[in-house]
Amino acid sequence: HQLAERLQNALRDGELALYYQPQVAAGSGRIENLEALLRWFPKEGGAVSPGEFIAVAERSNLIHRLGDWVLCEACRQKAQWKAMGLGDYRIDINFSGKQVTQVETFKRLEACMEEYELSPRDIGIELTENVLIEADDQVLDTLRRLYHRGMKIAIDDFGTGYSSLSYLKQFPVTALKIDRSFVRDAPSNPSDQAIMAATVFIGHRLGLEVVAEGVENEEQLELVRELGCDLVQGYYHFKPMSATDTQKLLGGLV
Ligand code: G
Numbered sequence: 264h265q266l267a268e269r270l271q272n273a274l275r276d277g278e279l280a281l282y283y284q285p286q287v288a289a290g291s292g293r294i295e296n297l298e299a300l301l302r303w304f305p306k307e308g309g310a311v312s313p314g315e316f317i318a319v320a321e322r323s324n325l326i327h328r329l330g331d332w333v334l335c336e337a338c339r340q341k342a343q344w345k346a347m348g349l350g351d352y353r354i355d356i357n358f359s360g361k362q363v364t365q366v367e368t369f370k371r372l373e374a375c376m377e378e379y380e381l382s383p384r385d386i387g388i389e390l391t392e393n394v395l396i397e398a399d400d401q402v403l404d405t406l407r408r409l410y411h412r413g414m415k416i417a418i419d420d421f422g423t424g425y426s427s428l429s430y431l432k433q434f435p436v437t438a439l440k441i442d443r444s445f446v447r448d449a450p451s452n453p454s455d456q457a458i459m460a461a462t463v464f465i466g467h468r469l470g471l472e473v474v475a476e477g478v479e480n481e482e483q484l485e486l487v488r489e490l491g492c493d494l495v496q497g498y499y500h501f502k503p504m505s506a507t508d509t510q511k512l513l514g515g516l517v
C-alpha cells in the first residue's frame with residue numbers, strides 16, 4: 264500500500280507530531296488533563312487525516328511502531344513539562360485495536376515510563392469498548408496491574424461500540440468518555456439527553472469519572488454540566504494544539 268509506505272518514511276523522517284487537547288473541569292473550566300492526538304505533517308504530498316492514516320497503519324503492522332512512537336513521545340513530553348514545573352497535567356494516550364492485542368504494547372509503555380521516571384498518575388490510557396472486549400487475559404492482567412498502581416483508564420467513544428454493559432464490572436476502568444455524537448445534538452434531542460443522563464448515572468454509581476467529548480458551544484456545555492458530567496473536552500474550550508502552543512498555555516497558568 265502506497266500510503267503505508269509514505270507513513271513508514273514519515274516515521275523515519277520525523278513528520279509525526281503529538282498534539283494536545285485539554286480536558287477541563289465541567290464546573291470551573293480548570294484544565295485537568297491533556298489528551299495526546301497524533302498528527303502527520305508530510306513534507307511532500309497531501310495532508311492525511313489521523314482517522315485515515317491510523318486505519319492504514321492498523322491494517323499493516325506499522326501500527327506497533329507508530330504506537331510505540333506515540334507512547335514514548337508522550338512520556339518524553341510529560342517528563343519535560345514536569346521538569347519545567349508546568350503543572351501536574353496527566354497525558355492520556357489512545358490505543359487502537361491491534362496494539363491492545365499485544366501485551367508488549369503495555370510493557371513498552373511501562374519501560375518508557377520508567378526511562379522517564381514517570382509515575383502511573385502521569386500517563387493515562389484510552390481504549391474503545393470494542394478493543395477492550397477483545398483484550399485477552401494477559402492484556403487484562405496487565406491493565407489490572409496498571410489500574411491498581413493508580414493509572415487512569417478511560418473507555419473512549421462510550422456508547423458507540425458493540426459490547427454489553429457487563430464489561431463495566433469486569434474491566435479495570437476509571438472513566439467513561441461520552442462519544443461526541445451524543446453531545447452534538449443533545450440540546451435539541453431528548454434521546455441523546457436520556458443516553459447521556461443514563462451514562463452519567465451508571466458511571467457515577469460505579470465510581471467512574473464521566474467526560475463529555477466534542478463540546479463545541481455554550482448550549483452543549485450548559486447541558487453536560489446540568490447532566491453532571493465531571494469533565495469536558497471540545498472545541499468550545501480548546502482545539503488540539505501543538506506541543507509549543509500547549510506549553511505556552513500551561514506556562515501562562517503557573
Ligand atoms: O484527532 P482526531 O479526531 O482527528 O483523531 C481521529 C481518530 O484517531 C480518533 O479516533 C482518535 O482516537 C485516533 N487517534 C488519535 N491519535 C491517536 C494515537 O496516537 N493512537 C491511536 N491509536 N489513535 C489515535
Ligand code: G
Pocket residue numbers: 284300313357419420443476477478479496497498499503
Ligand atoms: O476517538 P477520540 O475521541 O480519541 O477522538 C478525538 C478526536 O475528536 C480528535 O481527533 C479531536 O480532534 C476531535 N475533537 C475534539 N474536540 C472536538 C470537538 O469539539 N468537535 C469535533 N467535531 N471534534 C473534536
Ligand code: MN
Pocket residue numbers: 298357389419
Ligand atoms: Mn480519545
Ligand code: NA
Pocket residue numbers: 419420421440442443476
Ligand atoms: Na472519543
